[in-house]
Amino acid sequence: MKPVVALVGRPNVGKSTLFNRLIRDRQALVDDMPGVTRDRHYGEARWDDKAFTVIDTGGFLTEDDDYFAAQIRDQLAVAVAQASALVLILDGRAGLSPFDHDLAAMLRKSGKPVFYVVNKIENQRQLDDLGDFYDLGIESFYPVSAEHGIGVADLLDDLVAGLPDAVESDMEDNETVRIAIVGRPNVGKSSLANQLFGSPRVVVNEKAGTTRDAIELEVCHKGRRFVLVDTAGIRRKGKVTEKLEKFSILKSLKSLENCHVALILIDAAEGITDQDITIAGYAEKKGCGAVFLLNKWDRVDKQEKGEKAYISELRQMAKFLSYAPVMTVSALTGQRCHRILDMAANVYEEYGFRINTGTLNRIIADAVQREEPSLHKGRRLKFFYATQVATRPPCFVCFVNYPKAVHFSYERYLVNQLRQMIPLNLTPIRLYFREKTGRMDFSGKTRENERIALKKERITTKRKKERKEQSRRKRQRDGNTGG
């Protein structure tokens, strides 16, 4: 576990900008609109060989009637409680606000070291004008420009000097499963993230589009580390006008790209919509593992339509994701939520599966023998050998004489054979065909023949190499004697 540094400050002071500078990434969403940082963001930073986690706390709104205020305040308390050091960011251009006094008082009460940062200072005149900030009752502060990086090094020197060292935990040794939570607006993505984490870390709101930005959360479940990326709802392209929303969709798609397993949430109470299927299609395209979660199950009238009917409708609509398991859950009541990470771990195991070449070739050879592919322009389609070229997802290449002649239905037959024989039921798998012109045809041959054929080819290649080397030496010798 690394020590945590929390960035705190009222909206628009530059928390996200500083956060990005510390983690050297465009992860947090920076915008002029106050309150853009609606939630905490986590990122990893390093300075002077000291690694620490930075939390960008949500914009802390002053208006009490704002729906978000109370929840974000709670989150701020959680962030402060987790942190080893606190950084209060003040706006050097806007000056002090009464709210800064409240925040400073609150942070001081925590008893943790507080670093006061006056941001947006880019010239001497601005620097000379900062006397008012001592009204906070502080002895010193760090004038910086988060945008241009001025003064940040001095802040970091002092900040890391007081931080405890990272403690290695067993959890970090395990491979991390990256999970993306995707779905239409309002299907319950944030609620689910809260369920899986057991504390209210994500702002939940009735209004569609609350989750503006992707955030990363970590959880350890049965000794395995999961990183969850709570993504913004993926909207239909035509409907998106707002700049922010566009940014969010890009991030959602990106999070699918970086994830191992996508949890595709569907609001079962509303029914399965085309948009849900479109989102599922994104997951399929990205080649990640997927779990369908029929959420809001508590609100479904099971008399009218039961689990079986829902699942068969979903299977019908999303045939392309036949390998994705389906679960009925309630992110609100927590019903069956404790099984979601178990399921994700199962998917992940298969997603990273590696088979040895011998077994793979045996499976393919048997399959080809059992059901021969149809002729290609009167000639036999020959399967030479197969190999697994990648995992996540498992990816296989078959070398054949006419790759383009492999019919789609035959490809599907082979994929199904692999799924049954390995077995791989929960992960996408990819099968490619490449051209190979050679004599090593094992279709119809026994395993022993196959082994002999492989050996023969190895010997032939070795002999060729030796002969080449001999003639090279001979040429060299002849050259030497000649000269």
Ligand SMILES: Nc1nc2c(ncn2[C@@H]2O[C@H](COP(=O)(O)OP(=O)(O)OP(=O)(O)O)[C@@H](O)[C@H]2O)c(=O)[nH]1
């Ligand atoms: N001139 C100047 N502008 C800055 C600096 N840091 C941030 N800004 C600008 O201040 C505005 C707000 O910055 P953010 O980083 O989004 O602020 P925030 O505190 O995360 O805002 P919320 O999301 O509302 O909480 C943006 O327009 C930034 O470009 C700085 O060092 N100098």
Ligand SMILES: Nc1nc2c(ncn2[C@@H]2O[C@H](COP(=O)(O)OP(=O)(O)OP(=O)(O)O)[C@@H](O)[C@H]2O)c(=O)[nH]1
């Ligand atoms: N009854 C019921 N309500 C739920 C469930 N899950 C979420 N909700 C409610 O649905 C609404 C939306 O939930 P959120 O978690 O904010 O949904 P989201 O997908 O993150 O929404 P966006 O941020 O708009 O994309 C809230 O009122 C939740 O309380 C559930 O399982 N059952």
